[in-house]
Every structure is written in structure tokens, then in C-alpha cells.
Amino acid sequence: IDAVRIIEAKRDGNELDDDEIDWIVDGYTRGVVPPEQMSALAMAVYFRGMTDREIARWTAAMVDSGTRLDLSDLTRAGRRVPTVDKHSTGGVGDSVTLVLTPLLATWELAVPQLSGRGLGHTGGTLDKLEAIPGWRADLDAATRRRILEETGAVICAAGADLAPADRALYALRDVTGTVPSIPMLAASIMSKKIAEGTGALVLDVKCGSGAFRPDRADADELARVMVAIGTAAGVRTSALVTANHTPLGRAVGNAVEVAECVEILAGGGPPDMVDLTCALAQEALAAVGIDDDPRERLRDGRAMDSFRAMISAQGGDPDAALPVAAHTEELRAPDSGELTWDALGVGRASWLAGAGRTRPGETVDPAAGVLLHRVEGDPVRAGEVVATVHAGDPGRVPAALTELASALEIGAPGTARGPAGVVLG
Ligand code: URA
Known part of the structure; x- marks a missing residue:
């Protein structure tokens, strides 16, 4: 060979x-x-x-590049608990994991989340969480298990032991224009999820311009392939295809998305993020036989307590101020009318502002990103501020602002396409 x-x-x-x-x-x-x-x-x-057989084998080879954890004997407070996890295929403004993981951990279960860094125009959960002072993504297997048993929630990088093939391939795909390959997306996600040892898995397959595969038919195919791989590997796997034609929530970037998640955990936040988080939570709970209302636990502070415990357990200070960008610039509506944002353009603007990478291993700017003051469907007046670009490097602002302006459309009433996060199938 x-x-x-x-x-x-x-x-x-x-x-x-x-x-x-x-x-x-x-x-x-x-x-x-x-x-x-x-x-x-x-x-x-x-x-x-690739054929289904090739994808399944490629995924298995990636799992076999490291160890496959067994969490079937995991306990919390001395009792055996089931494990369930969620993974997104990557979108714009998608920080659902930051809320969903601690939310789910308020039930008697554990969420052994292995996450990734930003890929292309999409943000990465680990990059976002690293905006929290002190928080560490790299944990060894024993620490990861201890935190899971103590708090029920962990979000960490796949270290050298878990699917190391993905770590190497992920970085390579990010800089070679090969991310949107369905076999590569499916194998990347499923190898991590199988290796981490979760018993059940809910996939959030993004559809629309924010997704790597914007077309509905491709999203359905990606969902089908991943569910088949998971099921064959003994992981109870289901998938929701969800809308990401426009950004999810109002924040796109690193620290700005963390701040939005903290709002949600305090019982507020943008309704599209809350609705999608709750839809995925319900699906995850159903996978382990629990029928309950997730909204209640966002409102009553239980999810917030769980988030704080999860962040502290990984060295983060949940009370520390988040990084603030030294440079901000506003974008104003050129006309009056009904607003739409293109998710890809907003994601690219955030990336250009410094929230993502253009070379492997580059550090990201934790304070960089975009805040949307008006979202899809909002009526706006000419001259009104509709968004702000945040960046640490002033040299990055003009390109980000130009990209953001081209993601904005102001049309006649009825132009808007509905909110992000809607479950399509
Ligand atoms: N998330 C992953 O883990 N891998 C991908 O390729 C895309 C999203």
C-alpha cells in the first residue's frame, strides 16, 4: 500500500x-x-x-487511532447514570453546547462532551469557552472522568488519547477547503463521539448558509450517514435538522457568545437560542428515558449553578470579566424596511474580525466578533445601528465591516425567512 x-x-x-x-x-x-x-x-x-462502507471504515479507523472510553459504569453521588451528548455539524452563532451541557447535567445523567475549535466561518465551542479566564480545554482521562462524576458535565478537547486522527485532520481540513465533504464531516464528528464513550447522542445538523452543507438534501444525507454510523457503533443516535440561514442568537464570536449564553442561563437571552436548546435538550432527555421540561431549569437557576460548577471544575472563573474588544465599529442600515442577515456573511465577518483562524494553530482573538442589534425579520429605519463589529486589532475592522454590510439586506415586508434554530426535520 x-x-x-x-x-x-x-x-x-x-x-x-x-x-x-x-x-x-x-x-x-x-x-x-x-x-x-x-x-x-x-x-x-x-x-x-465515499460509500457508506468507506465512511464507516474511515470513522472506525479514526476511533482506533486512540482509545474508546467506556463510561457505562459512571456514577454521580454513588448512583450509576446514563451518558448523553449532543454535537452540531457547525453553524453561525451556535453556542448551544455551552448552555445545553450544564442544563442536561441538572438531571441524573452525565454529558461527556468532546468539542472542537473553530472551523472556517463557524466558531468552535472550545475557542468560545477559552474566552473565560482560566478555563482549560485539555484534560487527561482521569480528570475528565472525575469532573463528570462530580458535576455531570464536561466540555473538553479530544486529547492525544481520543481520536487523535481527528485532531490532525480537523486542522488540515480547516485550511485546505475540504471541510464540507460529507464523509469527512461525518467521520470527524462520529469518531469523537464514539471514542468519548457516550451512550446516547443527539446531532444538530445545520441547514442554510451558516452550515457547511447549506442544502436541505445534503443536511438530510449527513444526518442519515451519522445516525447509521452511531447506531452501528452501539450509540443511541438521533438527529434534528435545524435552520441556520441566519445567525442563531444575536452574538457571533467568542466572548460575545459566552456572554449571551450566560444571559440564557439567567433565564433570558434570544428566543431562537432558547427554543433550539430546549428542543435538543428534550431529544437528549428522551434518549435516556426522561420526560421533563427543560425551560423550567433555565428559569429557576439550576442550569446556571450547573454551568458555574462545570466552568470552575475546568479552572475557569465564572465571575471574571470576559475580554472586551479594544475596537468596535457600528454598522447602520442603508435603508428602511425589513431586515435579513445571511449567516455565512456574518460568520465570515466575525472570522475576519479575528474570532477564527486562517493558519493552523493560530491563536484566536477572544474578544473578536459581531453583535447583532437587529435580527432577521426586524423592521429597521435608515441610519439605525443594526450591528457592531468587535476586534482587538483595528486593522481587521474594515474588512469585517465590509463583509458584514454585504450580509445585510433590507427588503419589503415579507422578505424575512423566519428565525434560526427552527427544527426542520
Ligand atoms: N464538528 C466537528 O467535530 N467536525 C467537523 O468536521 C465539523 C463540525
Whole structure:
């Protein structure tokens, strides 16, 4: 087996066999197959796709690049608890994990969440949480388990032990234009979720311009492939396809999204974020046999207490001030009418402001991002401030502002397409 032959086979539209898949995933993880060859293969997969068998094998090879945890004997307060997790395929303004994880942990269960960093125009849960002073994404397996048993919630990076192939591939895909490949998306997400040891999983498959696969048919296909992989691996898996044609919530970035989540945990926050969080919570609870109302626990402070415990357990200070951008600039409505925001454009504006990366390993600006003062469907008047760009580097503001302006449309009444977060299927 050699890498060139595997690349050529996929380039020419052939199916890879199990040995070839195992060999190249293992070789890339160990540094034997260089990034230029894996980049070429990822691009070939992007154009040629993979059969269900190839995707399942690729995912299994990624899981086997590390250890698969067994959390079936996990306890809280001396009692065995089921594990359930949620993962999003990536969207704009999607900080649901920050609220959902501690919310779910208020029941007798545990949420062993392995998350990622920003990919392209989408933010990453870990990048967002790192805006909280002191908070650490990297935990060893023993610490992760201890925190899970103590608080029921953990959000951390997949370390060297869990699906290390994904860590390497994720960074490579991010900078080679290969993120939107359905096989690559499915294998990335499912390898982490299978390796982390969760018993049940709810997938939030994004649809609309904020998603890596904007089309409904592609979102449905991605959902189908991931549910099949999870189910075959013994994880009770379900998926909701949800709208992300416009940003979810009002904040897009790192610290600004954390601040919005804290509002939600205090019983307020944007209704689209609250509704989606509760829809996913209900699905996750159903997966472990619980029928209850998640809204109550956002309103009565239980989810907030759980969030504070989760943040503190990972070294964060839940009372510390979040980073504030040194530079802000407002965007005003050019006309009067009904407003729409394109999710991709707003995500790109936040990225250009410094919230994401353009090179592997780059540090992100925790204070960078966009705050929307008016959202999809709001009536606006010409000259009214509709959004603010936040950035630490003033040199980044003009490009972010230009991108943001092109994501804005003001139309006649009836132009708006409804809120983000709506469950489509
Ligand atoms: N989330 C992941 O973990 N991987 C992807 O490829 C996209 C979103």
C-alpha cells in the first residue's frame, strides 16, 4: 500500500478498501503520511465522495487511532447514570453546547462532551469557552472522568488519547477547503463521539448558509450517514435538522457568545437560542428515558449553578470579566424596511474580525466578533445601528465591516425567512 496509489484511486472515483483506509488514517496520525498527501486525498474525497462502507471504515479507523472510553459504569453521588451528548455539524452563532451541557447535567445523567475549535466561518465551542479566564480545554482521562462524576458535565478537547486522527485532520481540513465533504464531516464528528464513550447522542445538523452543507438534501444525507454510523457503533443516535440561514442568537464570536449564553442561563437571552436548546435538550432527555421540561431549569437557576460548577471544575472563573474588544465599529442600515442577515456573511465577518483562524494553530482573538442589534425579520429605519463589529486589532475592522454590510439586506415586508434554530426535520 502506498499513499500515492490511494490518492489516485480516490481521484479516479474508485472505492478504497479497508486495508487502504486503515493504513492511511494510521499513517497520517503517526506522521508517516505527510500533510500534502492527506490534503490531496481529502480533496479527492471532497469531489468523489465515499460509500457508506468507506465512511464507516474511515470513522472506525479514526476511533482506533486512540482509545474508546467506556463510561457505562459512571456514577454521580454513588448512583450509576446514563451518558448523553449532543454535537452540531457547525453553524453561525451556535453556542448551544455551552448552555445545553450544564442544563442536561441538572438531571441524573452525565454529558461527556468532546468539542472542537473553530472551523472556517463557524466558531468552535472550545475557542468560545477559552474566552473565560482560566478555563482549560485539555484534560487527561482521569480528570475528565472525575469532573463528570462530580458535576455531570464536561466540555473538553479530544486529547492525544481520543481520536487523535481527528485532531490532525480537523486542522488540515480547516485550511485546505475540504471541510464540507460529507464523509469527512461525518467521520470527524462520529469518531469523537464514539471514542468519548457516550451512550446516547443527539446531532444538530445545520441547514442554510451558516452550515457547511447549506442544502436541505445534503443536511438530510449527513444526518442519515451519522445516525447509521452511531447506531452501528452501539450509540443511541438521533438527529434534528435545524435552520441556520441566519445567525442563531444575536452574538457571533467568542466572548460575545459566552456572554449571551450566560444571559440564557439567567433565564433570558434570544428566543431562537432558547427554543433550539430546549428542543435538543428534550431529544437528549428522551434518549435516556426522561420526560421533563427543560425551560423550567433555565428559569429557576439550576442550569446556571450547573454551568458555574462545570466552568470552575475546568479552572475557569465564572465571575471574571470576559475580554472586551479594544475596537468596535457600528454598522447602520442603508435603508428602511425589513431586515435579513445571511449567516455565512456574518460568520465570515466575525472570522475576519479575528474570532477564527486562517493558519493552523493560530491563536484566536477572544474578544473578536459581531453583535447583532437587529435580527432577521426586524423592521429597521435608515441610519439605525443594526450591528457592531468587535476586534482587538483595528486593522481587521474594515474588512469585517465590509463583509458584514454585504450580509445585510433590507427588503419589503415579507422578505424575512423566519428565525434560526427552527427544527426542520
Ligand atoms: N464538528 C466537528 O467535530 N467536525 C467537523 O468536521 C465539523 C463540525
